[in-house]
Amino acid sequence: MSSNAATHDDHDHHHAPSGWRRWVFSTNHKDIGTMYLFFALFMLFFGGAMAMVIRAELFQPGLQFVSPEFYNNMFTNHALIMIFGMVMPAAAGMANWMIPLMIGAPDMALPRLNNLSFWLLPAGGLMLVMSIIAPWVGGGTAVTAGWTLYPPISLQAGMSMDLLIFTIHLLGISSILASINIVTTVLNMRAPGMSMMKMPLFVWAWFFTAILLILIMPAFAGGVTMLLFDRHFGTSFFDAAGGGDPVLFQHLFWFFGHPEVYVLLLPSIGVLGMVIPTFSRKPLFGYKSLVWGMAFLATLGMVVWAHHQYTVGMSIWATKYFMIGTILISIPIGLMKFNFIFTMWRGALTFETPMLFAIAIILMFAFAGVTGVMLAVVPADLQYHDTYFVVAHFHYALIPGAVFGLYAGVFYWLPKWTGHMYDEKLGKIFFWWTTITFNITFFPQHFSGLAGMPRRIVDYGVQFTEFNTISSLGAFAFGLSHLLFLYIIIKTIKGGEPAPAMPWEGAQAGTPGLEWTVPSPPPFHTFETPPEVK
Amino acid sequence: MSSSHEHYYVPDGSRWPIIAVCGMFTTVFGTALWINDLSLGPWLVALGALGIAYLFFGWFGDVIDESMSGKYSPQVDTSFRQGMMWFISSEAFFFVAFFGSLYYIRMIAVPWLDGEGHLGSSHLLWENFSATWPLVSTPDVDKYTQVIEPMGAGGIPMINTLLLLSSGVTLTWAHWGLKKDSQTQLVLGLALTVILGVIFMGFQAYEYYHAYDVLGLTLNSGVYGSTFYMLTGFHGMHVTIGAIMLMVITVRAAKGHFSHEKHFAFEAVAWYWHFVDVVWLVLYVFVYWM
Amino acid sequence: MSEPSFASVPRSMSRARLWVAALLALLPTMGWAEMKLNLPEPVSPLTREVFDLHMMTTWVGVWIMVIVILLVGYTLWKFRKSTGAVADQEFHKGFFGTWSWLVVPVLVLGLDLTIADRANSTFDQVENIGDAEVTVKVTGSQWKWTYEYMEHDYSFISNLKSKEEAGEYDYLRTVDNPLVLPVNTRVRFLHTAADVLHAWWVPEIAVKKDSIPGYINETWTIIEKEGMYRGQCAENCGVGHAYMPIEVKAVSRAEFDQWIGERVAEKQAAAELAASNKVWSQDELMAEGEGLYNTYCAACHQANGAGLPPAFPALAGSAMVTSDIPAHIDIVVNGKAGTAMAAWGAQLDDLQLAAIITYERNAWGNDTGDAVQPADVKAAR
Numbered sequence A: 001m002s003s004n005a006a007t008h009d010d011h012d013h014h015h016a017p018s019g020w021r022r023w024v025f026s027t028n029h030k031d032i033g034t035m036y037l038f039f040a041l042f043m044l045f046f047g048g049a050m051a052m053v054i055r056a057e058l059f060q061p062g063l064q065f066v067s068p069e070f071y072n073n074m075f076t077n078h079a080l081i082m083i084f085g086m087v088m089p090a091a092a093g094m095a096n097w098m099i100p101l102m103i104g105a106p107d108m109a110l111p112r113l114n115n116l117s118f119w120l121l122p123a124g125g126l127m128l129v130m131s132i133i134a135p136w137v138g139g140g141t142a143v144t145a146g147w148t149l150y151p152p153i154s155l156q157a158g159m160s161m162d163l164l165i166f167t168i169h170l171l172g173i174s175s176i177l178a179s180i181n182i183v184t185t186v187l188n189m190r191a192p193g194m195s196m197m198k199m200p201l202f203v204w205a206w207f208f209t210a211i212l213l214i215l216i217m218p219a220f221a222g223g224v225t226m227l228l229f230d231r232h233f234g235t236s237f238f239d240a241a242g243g244g245d246p247v248l249f250q251h252l253f254w255f256f257g258h259p260e261v262y263v264l265l266l267p268s269i270g271v272l273g274m275v276i277p278t279f280s281r282k283p284l285f286g287y288k289s290l291v292w293g294m295a296f297l298a299t300l301g302m303v304v305w306a307h308h309q310y311t312v313g314m315s316i317w318a319t320k321y322f323m324i325g326t327i328l329i330s331i332p333i334g335l336m337k338f339n340f341i342f343t344m345w346r347g348a349l350t351f352e353t354p355m356l357f358a359i360a361i362i363l364m365f366a367f368a369g370v371t372g373v374m375l376a377v378v379p380a381d382l383q384y385h386d387t388y389f390v391v392a393h394f395h396y397a398l399i400p401g402a403v404f405g406l407y408a409g410v411f412y413w414l415p416k417w418t419g420h421m422y423d424e425k426l427g428k429i430f431f432w433w434t435t436i437t438f439n440i441t442f443f444p445q446h447f448s449g450l451a452g453m454p455r456r457i458v459d460y461g462v463q464f465t466e467f468n469t470i471s472s473l474g475a476f477a478f479g480l481s482h483l484l485f486l487y488i489i490i491k492t493i494k495g496g497e498p499a500p501a502m503p504w505e506g507a508q509a510g511t512p513g514l515e516w517t518v519p520s521p522p523p524f525h526t527f528e529t530p531p532e533v534k
Numbered sequence B: 001m002s003s004s005h006e007h008y009y010v011p012d013g014s015r016w017p018i019i020a021v022c023g024m025f026t027t028v029f030g031t032a033l034w035i036n037d038l039s040l041g042p043w044l045v046a047l048g049a050l051g052i053a054y055l056f057f058g059w060f061g062d063v064i065d066e067s068m069s070g071k072y073s074p075q076v077d078t079s080f081r082q083g084m085m086w087f088i089s090s091e092a093f094f095f096v097a098f099f100g101s102l103y104y105i106r107m108i109a110v111p112w113l114d115g116e117g118h119l120g121s122s123h124l125l126w127e128n129f130s131a132t133w134p135l136v137s138t139p140d141v142d143k144y145t146q147v148i149e150p151m152g153a154g155g156i157p158m159i160n161t162l163l164l165l166s167s168g169v170t171l172t173w174a175h176w177g178l179k180k181d182s183q184t185q186l187v188l189g190l191a192l193t194v195i196l197g198v199i200f201m202g203f204q205a206y207e208y209y210h211a212y213d214v215l216g217l218t219l220n221s222g223v224y225g226s227t228f229y230m231l232t233g234f235h236g237m238h239v240t241i242g243a244i245m246l247m248v249i250t251v252r253a254a255k256g257h258f259s260h261e262k263h264f265a266f267e268a269v270a271w272y273w274h275f276v277d278v279v280w281l282v283l284y285v286f287v288y289w290m
Numbered sequence C: 001m002s003e004p005s006f007a008s009v010p011r012s013m014s015r016a017r018l019w020v021a022a023l024l025a026l027l028p029t030m031g032w033a034e035m036k037l038n039l040p041e042p043v044s045p046l047t048r049e050v051f052d053l054h055m056m057t058t059w060v061g062v063w064i065m066v067i068v069i070l071l072v073g074y075t076l077w078k079f080r081k082s083t084g085a086v087a088d089q090e091f092h093k094g095f096f097g098t099w100s101w102l103v104v105p106v107l108v109l110g111l112d113l114t115i116a117d118r119a120n121s122t123f124d125q126v127e128n129i130g131d132a133e134v135t136v137k138v139t140g141s142q143w144k145w146t147y148e149y150m151e152h153d154y155s156f157i158s159n160l161k162s163k164e165e166a167g168e169y170d171y172l173r174t175v176d177n178p179l180v181l182p183v184n185t186r187v188r189f190l191h192t193a194a195d196v197l198h199a200w201w202v203p204e205i206a207v208k209k210d211s212i213p214g215y216i217n218e219t220w221t222i223i224e225k226e227g228m229y230r231g232q233c234a235e236n237c238g239v240g241h242a243y244m245p246i247e248v249k250a251v252s253r254a255e256f257d258q259w260i261g262e263r264v265a266e267k268q269a270a271a272e273l274a275a276s277n278k279v280w281s282q283d284e285l286m287a288e289g290e291g292l293y294n295t296y297c298a299a300c301h302q303a304n305g306a307g308l309p310p311a312f313p314a315l316a317g318s319a320m321v322t323s324d325i326p327a328h329i330d331i332v333v334n335g336k337a338g339t340a341m342a343a344w345g346a347q348l349d350d351l352q353l354a355a356i357i358t359y360e361r362n363a364w365g366n367d368t369g370d371a372v373q374p375a376d377v378k379a380a381r
Ligand code: HEA
Pocket: A148, A261, A262, A264, A265, A307, A308, A326, A327, A329, A330, A333, A334, A335, A337, A365, A366, A367, A368, A369, A370, A371, A372, A373, A375, A376, A377, A381, A384, A385, A386, A390, A393, A394, A397, A398, A401, A402, C064, C068, C108, C111, C112
């Protein structure tokens, strides 16, 4: 890409600023994307270490390692870190890196805002760490409420809870600002000729994700703010004695929380929309219906939140409405699944690591989906709710649905990001290792849930021992596999076979983005003069 | 997308965002300490607030300089506009959450406590409670203070409605001035808008004082007080922010920063102000009137 | 369940099947104990209905998975590039490519509506609360259940049985006072809570409902079989969430009537005793107090009085407990607002409170020698 020197100001744009300033003051989408990705990687280990604490404690009945209070604090923060600290930043990192490259933009629409969105994350992370240590330093009880932060139990905790509320404010502002930036970039920064209906699916997926975030995040922020007022300023939003209702918080939370699961899922669907056509060597099947399907999913996803609250006692009609709405979500997602399968149909398939993950997602996320539909059925959910059946459902949704999509994305774009091919053999080992151990970890949890094991318990009766032992062993092996992941990434950054602009012999020719027209790794500035798309 | 052929201005590294992060962090951390009675709290809040104020001057100063020196193509302008629109959408959903809460409390929760509807048996727990809205007497009369008299829709709230509505008119008048490049009309219209906004805030403050002093309507007086202060309070906060932004815009207009084809900052603030206006109308209907 | 052998799984099977097989092969080595793989056998008409619905959706799910796995498996097998497959670049444009967006949703919609219809009618039954012969108000609190038989104006508290008492095997599954219910009788439950959310769940007999402080939720059941049914609190209620099991003892109607009659009479006698002006000796109070303390207070302050600081203060050696009698009585009777320490005056009578307080003042080396009388407690109310 040649640059248009005439309109340049006096700085030389072709040399990246160096030292710490490059990162702390960055306005470059690739650098910010890289920071997002490293932050997410760090948080994966942090939140994962907490999961290891959980699984170690549940390895056998009895209190082994941690106090009940610490255990509850662990699953609370495990969830918040994995969702807000790991999946969302990793997806945002990919958006930052890839969206401008795909649509031929010189950068994100609002580069300084982009920097602000990123640096709010470490600030939020720091606040979260302070919330964890507050009980030791400042006294008071830890947050034991779970990531859903339901009152009244979240009203009981000490200062730990206030810090967590502010953590959510910081992370929430970060997501909203990042999303504003992404939507604006998609709408306003496309290269001439790159019409909306020509955009790669990943861009579409993030477009809907960002709109969802802009609309739902404020409800969560509002909810926790009300919590703060109930805690410190004498209001009674969530206290029946003053005319309030604890369930009101649940509505606010899930108005955010349910669309949030699609926020986690959609970027990964977007990655599938790139990976599958690539390794099938043919264009995406049903592009248009995928786009409309995502629009439908986002809309429907915003109005079915109360399926997490079937047991709280809503009116019969409200409950039925939420049930039917939820079940209908199988339509757009089913459509997406089948479109992906039909993309492979009559293709010329090869099974590189990203493709292996993509296939695993199709199978295992379908499974999460059918357990989701089982959960959506009210009378049955009245038995499943708050048991390990739900834990199994959502780890199947979150790990294959979201995290595996991120793995697929990482392997798919590592050559582009670093300029080196990753080690295919290690990649495949990583795939089999995670897929097998993941299932060993979470498959038995369906059974322990049906057999009556509630979630969020630190100790359990002996009848659940076998399931938990298997699950814990699987989890340790699954955790260890991430050390390999880390090794592969470091190895790829440090060296390896140089990657051409279009790795895999140009298999991705059928994907419509411009990212493959720039070298790997791309120069610091790309598309300073917009390319023309025909 | 014709403008895409021009060079899109990508700023160099900037220190403002990281200062913003530090300022926000310090402020909220200070608040957390403060509400837990730790003496460091207020100092941190002050420090953070100073940082944020400094940052606004610096960041917006940079943007103004860049804008004045002609670095922004129309495409950059569009980015700013769209960004602002999405930001306002987000704010709108913040209020949607609060109005939704009011609806839930008023139409669902409170009637249940009085024995109506799906969870009507709840009345067993609060035998002396009867539902009214405004809720002057809470289910547990000892835990919360009781409202002596609810806030009416006439008087100050009515005046405030008129004030905000006319401020919308003066702002539009200023916009007309801008369109025909009449500097006086622009500045005058803006100044009038600011004055109306400030009077509104004054009345609001007096209304709060009156509510605490005479009506017994407080944060502690049950869920009616809670929702009342949450909605009017967050709205008031937005009015304050809007008024400050209007003041800055007025000064900039007086300096001649805007022309009929280039005035993103003016328009952004105007949108914001109209948004705050609309929220007030909804609020007036559902909080004061109905 | 039979034990499929790993070797019999053909290699070409999709990976999803492979891991299921691997997992099942692993299981027998762990010892089956009492492992259940499904919801327990239902013993009420409602739970039976729910169970059938659960099996139906499960089978729908299984078949969807079978179809998806076979379809994907076949695709992967058939269109491998390594066997020379060439991609059909026009496939997405053909007739199927044009109309599949309609086909898939319509098929899925059909399945969805089938499920929803079944679910709807079952749900109507769940919500058909109706009149009942026995009404039990179930109150969850941190961390125990209080049951109140509304028709008999009789209530009692049900607590976790300690490990020593229950034994390794029954620990976390048994309580000191199970809820007793008659069989073949329509029972209505009123669910509420005293402090935070809880949820009362006994899989065999009832569907789960949240206990919400300040609100009352309702469920119903008709138990058809005598026996002991076990459940647990199913809504996170803090550090003791794992420690509030539920036991329901279903007995014949005659046995139930006799049981409740005896309990009501007992309660009246106790009330009379507490109201009498008898002066109690320290030993009598201590003996009475120990059991009560272990039932009501040990969940937080622990049986050895050491508490779980910083959340729950130690009572052994506590300044308040060893010196200031009025303050001690006050905190037990009136609780302390804003903390987990409840106002026990509302739940226990004067004699019980006096006994507990006396016990605390003399146990675990506190040895104050005080004997707090019911009259002292009464004065403090
Ligand atoms: C990425 C995250 C993710 C995703 C995508 C989903 C997807 C879905 N989820 Fe899940 N869910 C969670 C994450 C996710 N969930 C989490 C985190 C929780 C717990 C939160 C907490 O309490 O802490 C939860 C809890 C949860 C509950 C509450 C359970 C309870 O607490 O009692 C319910 C109930 O309805 C539910 C339903 C669904 C449904 C119907 C879908 C649907 O979107 C699934 C649709 C997909 C398919 C159906 C598969 C593909 C379709 C076909 C192959 C076509 C044919 C299929 C049929 C006809 C069935 N989920």
